[in-house]
Amino acid sequence: MPAPLSNDAVRIIPLGGLGEVGRNCNVLEYQGKLVVVDCGVLFPEESQPGVDLILPDIDYLKNRINDVEAIVLTHGHEDHIGAVPYLLKLRNDIPIVGSQLTIAFIEAKLQEHRIKPHSHIVVEGDVENVGPFEMEFIAVNHSVPDALAVFVRSPEGNILITGDFKMDQLPVDGRLTDLRAFAKAGQEGVDLFMCDSTNAEVPGFVRSESEIGPVIDDVFAHAPGQIVVASFSSHVHRVQQVLNAAAHHGRKVAFVGRSMVRNMTIAAELGYLDVPAGVLLDLGYMRDIPENQRVYMSTGSQGEPMAVLARIASSTHPKIAVGPSDTVLFASSLIPGNENSVYRLINGLMRLGARVIHQGNARVHVSGHAAQGELLYCYNILQPAFAMPIHGEVRHQVANGGIAVKTGVPPENVILAENGSVIDMHDGVVQLVGSVPFHEIYVDGSSVGDITETELKDRRILAEEGFIAIFAAVDAKAEQIVTGPHIQARAMAEDESVFDDILPEVTVALEEALEKGMDTYGMQQAMRRVMGRWVSRKLRRSPMIIPTVVEV
Structure with a gap:
């Protein structure tokens, strides 16, 4: 300090x-x-x-x-x-x-x-x-x-x-x-x-933004169907060049995505974005014009799962669908850490038949x-x-x-x-x-600062290793198991019958804990230890194990 x-x-x-x-x-x-x-x-x-x-x-x-x-x-x-x-x-x-x-x-x-x-x-x-x-x-x-x-x-x-x-x-x-x-x-x-x-x-030296204009114009010149351009919602210069290319080739542009609509509306009202007359069209009217006149200026260039482009790629967007005659242009950089998400998105779009142009195969970004x-x-x-x-x-x-x-x-x-x-x-x-x-x-979501590194670690374990729940009810005074132990697993590749081998050992561990007069926490830990050692040795996994013991 x-x-x-x-x-x-x-x-x-x-x-x-x-x-x-x-x-x-x-x-x-x-x-x-x-x-x-x-x-x-x-x-x-x-x-x-x-x-x-x-x-x-x-x-x-x-x-x-x-x-x-x-x-x-x-x-x-x-x-x-x-x-x-x-x-x-x-x-x-x-x-x-x-x-x-x-x-x-x-x-x-x-x-x-x-x-x-x-x-x-x-x-x-x-x-x-x-x-x-x-x-x-x-x-x-x-x-x-x-x-x-x-x-x-x-x-x-x-x-x-x-x-x-x-x-x-x-x-x-x-x-x-x-x-x-x-x-x-x-x-x-x-x-x-x-x-x-x-x-x-x-x-x-970094290339000039003005060099992107001719590249975008060339993409528009050779696109037979719809064009979807994905960029950051604040990249006014890039959107300007898309609008210019659309005007040159007689196409209409619709802004798609809340932040894109909001930011470009602000930029246009303040004079930072020069919108050619007659180029902008509301998304709701795009279906009324031929496909070879449509340009969608969207968000989602980083593979964000809920953004416009991801929904188009998964065929879940209510108003936009792409097919073999369409072109998708990623007019933005690839932020480190997003590579897998973006490539997954590109693959999804190409699976639909779309031609995808991005930083890796064309000079579409500076x-x-x-x-x-x-x-x-x-x-x-x-x-x-x-x-x-x-x-x-x-x-x-x-x-x-x-x-x-x-x-x-x-x-x-x-x-x-x-x-x-x-x-x-x-x-x-x-x-x-x-x-x-x-x-x-x-x-x-609406939570700020309540998620800790420990909870993120738990989420990663759930995502990568799976989850095992063990439940039992006991009569502590009589030192008897009333029901269970019952084992349930989620996100494990194996059928639950694989746990038949370890169930007797888990039962023995619970009985021994009862005989020693342990409280419910001690009984839960005894079952967890036995299950943890077995699943690590037998299945080569480290799942989250949640044992629950109820006294009746």
């Missing part, structure tokens, strides 16, 4: 986003006041059955929720804004600071949670006093419009937090990453550079994160004293740190932090001073 923070130091505590791609959240503290920069969610892996979302460790903020001055959002992706409603449930009057589109996205999300936010819109170039810090907002290019980097000034030093960014020189919306503002920050002095690491292992060449430019422009790679797995952070060293940052000044690390900055000197307890907060 770190020592208490003195009044002449700034403290940075990452509560998510390090060692992983998702749930980005950093807390800045100065003189007892806190500012939260981003508050996103992480999507579960297959090893976390039943979990809907994973939150930053906002429990750290519970006891200090009244010290939180503001939540600053860099852009509108779920891994940066998705956990804001859960933080505001601790205190709903925390001001939210962000760009126009980011604020619009989060306000729509908060409306679903019945929370009325206190929003403050900023634009690039604005300088605002946010809590104890002065913050300057800098335009950066990303795969969602209106993204911002944040230059944080304090008496103890300056911090530049990039958020997610790249240096697309031909962006669809014409909004470049403001390298002049980066250069000004470098001249003023960047004591700590907190930089996006996601593509730090990728050599060269990343929204800076590659090595772009990061080199940043480090050389800024010349930071200290570097702290954020937003990425450990391998990405290490690669980002290596780039920092190549550009002159001393190796000892590269901080490879983890979630829960505590980093202090005093008089421009930055050092790792300890860590605070960090734990996972799972959202499971």
Whole structure:
């Protein structure tokens, strides 16, 4: 644990986003006041059955929720804004600071949670006093419009937090990453550079988003039937290019999926999405036009089981079905950990006869994160004293740190932090001073934080190994078994008759426990031990075993 923070130091505590791609959240503290920069969610892996979302460790903020001055959002992706409603449930009057589109996205999300936010819109170039810090907002290019980097000034030093960014020189919306503002920050002095690491292992430069347009147009030109395009519901630039291709080829587009409809409606109303006249059509009217004029812009590109694309692949969507003449285009990246789900989805669509185009067989996606060449430019422009790679797995952070060293940052000044690390900055000197307890907060339906690692382990055992229940009723005074033991199994490959061999031994164990005067818990454990040893030796399995003994 770190020592208490003195009044002449700034403290940075990452509560998510390090060692992983998702749930980005950093807390800045100065003189007892806190500012939260981003508050996103992480999507579960297959090893976390039943979990809907994973939150930053906002429990750290519970006891200090009244010290939180503001939540600053860099852009509108779920891994940066998705956990804001859960933080505001601790205190709903925390001001939210962000760009126009980011604020619009989060306000729509908060409306679903019945929370009325206190929003403050900023634009690039604005300088605002946010809590104890002065913050300057800098335009950066990303795969969602209106993204911002944040230059944080304090008496103890300056911090530049990039958020997610790249240096697309031909962006669809014409909004470049403001390298002049980066250069000004470098001249003023960047004591700590907190930089996006996601593509730090990728050599060269990320391709321009504008290069995707001709690829999408070519797909549309050669598609004989319906087209389904799957992408992130906030990827306005990608949707724009789909709309442009549809207009060029005389097709109509329907947005499908609640988040896609919501976000694109917001983007169009605010002028971030230019909808060609006559192209958009309500989903309900799509069946009235020929199949070779239909385009469905949907969610579900990551294989989410309840999303639109998964329901199309399983032939359970009430309004959309695909067949041999149809084309499905995955116009998004593959998030690490989702590979199996996505490939399963692709196989399901191809089984229906659809032609499937994805990142693996066509250049239908470009990343929204800076590659090595772009990061080199940043480090050389800024010349930071200290570097702290954020937003990425450990391998990405290490690669980002290596780039920092190549550009002159001393190796000892590269901080490879983890979630829960505590980093202090005093008089421009930055050092790792300890860590605070960090734990996972799972959202499971309407339950938040009630699912523990132990319960997830039980779920994995149930899914992978099966379940055995043993029931018996006893008369403890007479030291007799009244009925049972009865054995039932679920999710086991073997017929229940296989337990005939072990039933006598389980019965003997229960009788011996009765004779010893054990309570019902002791009797249950005696049966569990016998069954556990046998099933491990005989069936090579480690199922969940639930023995129940009732006294009558």
